[in-house]
Amino acid sequence: MLINGVPADHLPASDRGLAYGDGLYRTLEVLAGRPQLWRWQWQRLAADCAALRLPCPDEALLLAEIATVCAGLPRAVAKVVLTRGSGQRGYAIPAQVQPTRIVSAAAWAGYPPERAMHGITVRWCNTQLGLQPLLAGIKHLNRLENVLARSEWDDPAIAEGLMLDSDGTVVEGTMSNLFWVRAGQLYTPPLDRCGVSGAMRACVIDTAHQLGIAVTEQRLLPAELLAADEAFVCNSLAGIWPLRQLDGHTWQAWPLTTRLQQALAAG
Structure with a gap:
């Protein structure tokens, strides 16, 4: 798992994704290192970021991080979570937003054909x-x-x-x-x-x-x-x-x- 590009497995308790659900996510299949349906996944991610007024990550950076967490997995399920990051108590959106970007992967478990x-x-x-x-x-x-x-x-x-x-x-x-x-x-x-x-x-x-x-x-x-x-x-x-x-x-x-x-x- 990568959090803001760094291997980690925990978040600050002040993260707004935890406190308010202030964020979004995408789940995707990665086959032999290639994210499937990426054109549509990226379109939806960018649209959702715009709707929530959440800074959208760089596409090339996100693809690189997905490749990193899926390395060694022939078929994987990757998950991208974006939150508005940490902030002070209260619903108001912070003036300076520093989003949290979480990219993780698991081996493909599949569904019955x-x-x-x-x-x-x-x-x-x-x-x-x-x-x-x-x-x-x-x-x-x-x-x-x-x-x-x-x-x-x-x-x-x-x-x-x-x-x-x-x-x-x-x-x-x-x-x-x-x-x-x-x-x-x-x-x-x-x-x-x-x-x-x-x-x-x-x-x-x-x-x-x-x-x-x-x-x-x-x-x-x-x-x-x-x-x-x-x-x-x-x-x-x-x-x-x-x-x-x-x-x-x-x-x-x-x-x-x-x-x-x-x-x-x-x-």
Whole structure:
């Protein structure tokens, strides 16, 4: 682990990331030393920094640090955490910000390949996402809603939980973004009020456009998802997982989802 470029494993108790969740993070796969989906990861990181008025690190420096922590790992999971650094007591942003940059890595543990091939069982979560347009889309450090939602089940047969917002519309999974298909067109919930805009979500949208598949952002009710022709969740580590079963409904074929999976695998 590197903290501000130096090997270390602890932070000052005054760090605002710890005190207030004042920061953001990205998680990415690194294969043979190469960060995957880097174009989208970097775009999202830079956008989130701008939204939080947090100084963005130099791209070349960040890539070098990722390479350092992943050295010796053929396939790794890297995590980049940026906080606003230490400050005085109180919510006010310090006049002189000295961000904390944490870059760490772990060996790739992976997911069962059956999830991508044969689909997954998902459930509805009781924990709802609060509406806060100012933070919508940002992968900020305040992820307690997702933590509580994921704690709702321990059945290994359930791979993911889907979260609604406080208005009752479907937004995302606890750790993934959601897409669904109707009449050959691809849809995904807008992330203008809550939720996380993942790098894989952006990659899927760009890939769909390259394939000539229309993509529309549209609010979604639970019953409408159950009526979809097919649906899938995605993130930068898992890739694309088709939905096989939800709330007693079963999907048995995912032609458009499979087409997207194949396009992503082809690079």
